[in-house]
Amino acid sequence: MDDSNRLEALSYFLKTKRAQLKPESVGLPPGSRRRTPGLRREEVAQLAGVSTTWYTWLEQGRDIKVSRSVLDCIAQALCLNRDEHEYLNDLALGTQVVSMKIQASPMTISPSLKKILSALTTCPTIITDRYCHIVGWNPAAAHVFVDFATIPESQRNLIRLLFSQKEFKVLAGNWEHFAKGFLSIFRTYYGQYSGDEWYTSFIQEMSNTYPEFKSLWMESQVSKAPEILIEFRHGKVGKMLFDLTSLQVQGEDDLRCSIYTPVEESGTEEKLKRLISAQ
Template sequence: MIDNIESLSGPGALGAFLRTHRERVTPEMVGLPGSARRRTSGLRREELAQISGISATWYTWIEQGRDVSVSAATLDRLAKSLQMEPAAREYLFSLASVKDPLAVPLSGAPDDSLKNCVNQITGPGYLLDSCWNVLAWNPPAGALFSGWLGKVERPNLLDFMFLHPLSRQLVPDWAERAKRVVAEFRAETSHYAHSDAVRQKVISLRGQSSEFNQWWTQQEVLAREGGARRFNHPLSGETRYRQQTFFPAGYADCKLVMLVPES
């Protein structure tokens, strides 16, 4: 039996993460004088607090895992003082459950390698960005959504659900699915609170679709999940799939949706 298993979240995990990084940073790395008489090569708590512009007592409480509220500004100063790489900074903010004000979503435009991945999927597959624009899709997806994909210049999944007449024919449980789509999209907008493109998409749909506007004002939030999907295709009849969603590495605002045919 293993004792003292490290917690993966909460104040204790945040304190342990900061302590480890503090012990890796030498005084010389941050412009402080070193000394051969130091018992440790890393920074002292007081030194880190000083260069970060925060109270030494306050920082000690954070590192000790006390239940204190840590602001984004404090985390930003600590991350910079500890010279954290982007991945470590992102992890720091996630441990504190605080949004990083400097986090910038990567471009959603897929390169050829990512597009080729979509084409390797045997079932319908497509890529969505933060506004749910369809960035790429494979031939099975084009066949499933024939009459929409390949027919409009900039296909958008939200526009399809609420503005394209094909959606109500293709999706047999349209009202149930469409209502959930709104709640899922609202949940995802928390990651793009400062995105003008996302804001404009919401404004546009609220003005064009009474159903979208009604469900948006209900303030429901649901995590995007997979599960059974049914379609009434005009040529293939009823088809059933299991939906899976993945997030490709290196594309912060891009997700890959796969529809796996049910046997």
């Protein structure tokens, strides 16, 4: 995203996090004459040890000079977690990263990753890139989710599929929680690759097409590796429970390996084995 979009994203993030804070949670009286939820700008400024005018300019998305030390104080005042703090730094400092060229054909993953995929026979596993494009999966994932090979490569984006494919909404018993988790991961990329216009275009397209995406995206959740318990309602074997483990793959392609581990004593692994053997 260019500087104007980056600063607009910074402005919205700061406003959202300020509105989500209760005064009493930071040692301030709740008061009875508050017109809007959350803290006032001057209260954030006071907690961070900066002037109200300067913080107002920052929240308005003005192009002003900021330092990491001051951003640390802002993050503390807004009670940001580590991932949210990094996201704030990325947006405020304007980290520029050369965007990855989107390939016309699927990315070739390494032999070692292919071996990992094939070895995880009872753990559905999906590999995505920094755009959340699905670039690899194992047979278990095809059995539990959908056969991604039947989806055109240009549409094989995990975020897009969450909102465009009815199968995902039917499958996930806690679909909103499921979607929020992946959106929080996607937002970390959005902040990290602030020089890439693809994100701005994609978010605008999704917001215009899917009202649910826009609503959940506006919550501004950020997490590199959210803890998600997935409840699937599979049409053939019924209820299945998985814990999601999200691992970053080191390398210039910035790949992520999402492993769905069957919850112990839930019968999920046995059901998955029946699905695979019936094929």
